[in-house]
Amino acid sequence: MPSASQPIATDMIHAHNDVRSRHARNDYEHLGEQLARRHVDIDKIRAKVADFGVAIPSWGVGTGGTRFARFPGTGEPRHVFDKLQDCAVVHQLGRATPRVSLHIPWDRCNDWSELRETASAHGLSFDAMNSNTFSDQKNQPLSYKFGSLSHVDPATRSQAIGHNLECIDIGLRLGSKALTVWIGDGSNFPGQQHFRRAFDHYIESSRAIHAHLPEDWKIFLEHKICEPAFYSTVIQDWGSSLMAAQAIGAKASCLVDLGHHAPNVNIEMIVARLIASGRLAGFHFNDSKYGDDDLDAGSIAPYRLFLIFNELVSAAHEGIAHFDPAYMLDQSHNVTDPIESLMTSAAQVQRSFTQALLVDRAVLDAAQDANDALAATQLLKQAFETDVTPILQVVRMEAGGAIEPVAAYRAAGYRASMAQQRPTVSAAGGGIV
Numbered sequence: 001m002p003s004a005s006q007p008i009a010t011d012m013i014h015a016h017n018d019v020r021s022r023h024a025r026n027d028y029e030h031l032g033e034q035l036a037r038r039h040v041d042i043d044k045i046r047a048k049v050a051d052f053g054v055a056i057p058s059w060g061v062g063t064g065g066t067r068f069a070r071f072p073g074t075g076e077p078r079h080v081f082d083k084l085q086d087c088a089v090v091h092q093l094g095r096a097t098p099r100v101s102l103h104i105p106w107d108r109c110n111d112w113s114e115l116r117e118t119a120s121a122h123g124l125s126f127d128a129m130n131s132n133t134f135s136d137q138k139n140q141p142l143s144y145k146f147g148s149l150s151h152v153d154p155a156t157r158s159q160a161i162g163h164n165l166e167c168i169d170i171g172l173r174l175g176s177k178a179l180t181v182w183i184g185d186g187s188n189f190p191g192q193q194h195f196r197r198a199f200d201h202y203i204e205s206s207r208a209i210h211a212h213l214p215e216d217w218k219i220f221l222e223h224k225i226c227e228p229a230f231y232s233t234v235i236q237d238w239g240s241s242l243m244a245a246q247a248i249g250a251k252a253s254c255l256v257d258l259g260h261h262a263p264n265v266n267i268e269m270i271v272a273r274l275i276a277s278g279r280l281a282g283f284h285f286n287d288s289k290y291g292d293d294d295l296d297a298g299s300i301a302p303y304r305l306f307l308i309f310n311e312l313v314s315a316a317h318e319g320i321a322h323f324d325p326a327y328m329l330d331q332s333h334n335v336t337d338p339i340e341s342l343m344t345s346a347a348q349v350q351r352s353f354t355q356a357l358l359v360d361r362a363v364l365d366a367a368q369d370a371n372d373a374l375a376a377t378q379l380l381k382q383a384f385e386t387d388v389t390p391i392l393q394v395v396r397m398e399a400g401g402a403i404e405p406v407a408a409y410r411a412a413g414y415r416a417s418m419a420q421q422r423p424t425v426s427a428a429g430g431g432i433v
């Protein structure tokens with residue numbers, strides 16, 4: 001029977017795995033032989049993968065939408081407790097997402113202690129808090145239409161700072177240790193905003209937030225090339241973000257959302273620069289074809305995701321100082337069951353991490369030192385083209401998850417059961433939540 005901590009009946013998962021485990025183990029042994037020929041110990045890789053986790057966004061379990069429309073699915077979560085239960089399903093089957101990143105005010109509730117206890121009962125804890133000064137809330141005294149932390153009006157800036165301080169205070173009650181700040185501040189016309197003054201306002205406001213951070217907290221500054229402002233944004237690129245982090249304080253670092261860059265930008269090179277600066281906060285993983293599309297991680301450009309992990313695994317291998325990135329999915333599930341997309345995307349991020357672990361760093365260094373471009377790139381392609389599915393399946397199975405999470409999820413009939421319990425929501429309105 002399902003329970004609070006196990007929304008999917010564990011006997012169903014066991015039955016699911018029983019008919020698949022022999023093949024999974026055989027495939028694992030076979031891959032182990034292949035990797036041994038490359039002097040790679042599969043069991044050591046598996047141990048690292050078992051420790052890997054990526055946080056999921058609370059807003060990701062609700063059907064997303066675009067500015068044109070939102071087409072809700074069935075059994076949509078009604079509030080943050082429903083969201084936590086859906087996040088628990090993702091983690092129970094996939095075993096790679098033990099932490100949830102909340103968004104305030106979207107996840108506001110009346111009893112934060114009850115929320116923390118509920119999360120703990122689900123085997124979940126809380127990752128970075130996300131503030132929201134990119135939209136106005138009901139009865140909000142001052143509007144963010146012309147910005148928030150960088151607004152020309154000090155009273156509006158103060159209101160936006162206050163909201164971020166509240167997010168920190170809520171996060172403290174939940175055991176979170178970080179605040180992610182993404183603002184929509186910018187301009188739609190040349191001349192509308194004084195670029196340097198707006199940036200200075202943002203720095204001054206963010207220093208006030210930074211001063212409120214508990215000793216063991218961090219503040220992640222999330223840059224984005226455009227949207228909702230379409231001529232300029234205050235924290236537009238990694239350069240603005242790095243300048244801001246260095247000006248704001250030691251707890252500030254730069255968060256890389258994969259959808260937030262100018263077209264064709266080399267994101268893995270940006271990651272290398274932020275690692276070198278000691279200011280890489282972490283990631284919002286997703287994929288995109290044209291902009292901040294928030295598509296499922298690795299669904300369009302899996303090699304790009306692998307190359308990002310190649311930089312991350314290389315930095316960890318070299319013991320780079322201040323290297324402790326936070327990993328989170330940030331996707332909008334408009335046409336899939338959000339739980340299926342989140343499980344699949346978490347596994348894709350895990351896959352890229354696993355493949356990057358297969359690269360022999362000494363051999364790559366030697367090829368680079370010898371200017372042997374072909375050997376170097378073939379080393380990366382060999383790792384990327386290695387099917388590490390058996391490792392992911394064994395890690396999931398050994399952690400009590402499902403060998404094939406989507407198949408198990410569909411067999412459990414969770415969505416249909418939620419559709420019985422949760423009323424259908426109207427399709428009115430657009431936006432990602």
Ligand code: AFD
Pocket residue numbers: 103130182222224257284292294330
């Ligand atoms: C939007 C923004 C940004 C932010 C997310 C949650 O583009 O990625 O992290 O909303 O606030 O996707």
Ligand code: MN
Pocket residue numbers: 182222257284330
């Ligand atoms: Mn993001």
Ligand code: MN
Pocket residue numbers: 257259260292294330
């Ligand atoms: Mn985004």
